[in-house]
Amino acid sequence: MNRIHLAPWIALILLAGLAGCESAKVPEAFPQAAADGWLAAFNSGDAEGLALMYSPEAEILPPDQPIVSGYEPIREFWMTFNPGNVRLETSEVETMKVGDYWYREGTYSRLYPNEGEPRVGKFIELWTRVDSAWLIHRHMWSPNAPSY
Amino acid sequence: MSRAAGILVSVVLAAGCTQSPAPEPFPQDVADTWIERYAANDAAGVAALYTEDAQLLPPDMEVISGRAAIQEFVANTNPPGGPQFEIATIETLVFGDYAHRQGSFTIRDPGGPVLESGKFIELWKKSDGKWLIHRDMWSFNAPPPETDTRSDEPS
Numbered sequence: 001m002n003r004i005h006l007a008p009w010i011a012l013i014l015l016a017g018l019a020g021c022e023s024a025k026v027p028e029a030f031p032q033a034a035a036d037g038w039l040a041a042f043n044s045g046d047a048e049g050l051a052l053m054y055s056p057e058a059e060i061l062p063p064d065q066p067i068v069s070g071y072e073p074i075r076e077f078w079m080t081f082n083p084g085n086v087r088l089e090t091s092e093v094e095t096m097k098v099g100d101y102w103y104r105e106g107t108y109s110r111l112y113p114n115e116g117e118p119r120v121g122k123f124i125e126l127w128t129r130v131d132s133a134w135l136i137h138r139h140m141w142s143p144n145a146p147s148y
Numbered sequence: 149m150s151r152a153a154g155i156l157v158s159v160v161l162a163a164g165c166t167q168s169p170a171p172e173p174f175p176q177d178v179a180d181t182w183i184e185r186y187a188a189n190d191a192a193g194v195a196a197l198y199t200e201d202a203q204l205l206p207p208d209m210e211v212i213s214g215r216a217a218i219q220e221f222v223a224n225t226n227p228p229g230g231p232q233f234e235i236a237t238i239e240t241l242v243f244g245d246y247a248h249r250q251g252s253f254t255i256r257d258p259g260g261p262v263l264e265s266g267k268f269i270e271l272w273k274k275s276d277g278k279w280l281i282h283r284d285m286w287s288f289n290a291p292p293p294e295t296d297t298r299s300d301e302p303s
Binding site: 059061062063064065066067096098099100101103105122124126138140142143144145146147 | 171205206207208209210211241243244246248250267269271283285287288289290291292
């Protein structure tokens, strides 16, 4: 008899434990859909969309320029960059889960109009989750050869 | 019975999800050692503060991988008598066996004006109980000056 009464309590305890953990869980896989969305926004020239893929406290650290912080400056940066003019590809990408963040690194290849050879470089990103969305928190890149 | 189970539910809610231990502080002592060794032109000593499979990601150069290559890079780019190199830490995040540091740097003539400034991001990794730099990326805040100082650029 006692066993029958215990069963629902045990189930409730287990469910409570699982529910308590759920909000703190970081998925085991890198949020690739978010990274794919960033790349798609870049290659379609959607500077507004790109800016929305950064966290409110995001910073981008571009080469030969000071740090760009926050939504509006990041939006202006990408508007000026004019990404639709460039075809971007990434490769050799590695991801590491670091606490509640994801770290991603890799190489990029940018093909500009009227240039036969792409400009190649490397990048690192730190991704964070804001509510249910994975967003870029820090973004740094540099070319593999001088462009000046 | 129901009271005991209620207490148990509360305990599970409060602690059933394994809490991450409070993060330990950023290993500033190792970062300080990096500065000391760099100032002393100790390329081997600087390289020893990186993981075996560490990578430098310098501007306008390809990625430099591995401790031996890092030592060679530091030896070539930080000769005795070169410009002074100063670092300021802006942000650190420590999460388990990894840590993130962001900061700024300046390069100046010994006792003279600032020649260039820049920013960096590092990913640190704890290996065998020791904190070491795993990824080290930096870039300058402006295109190179007329007089190129970047042959002495820091790591």
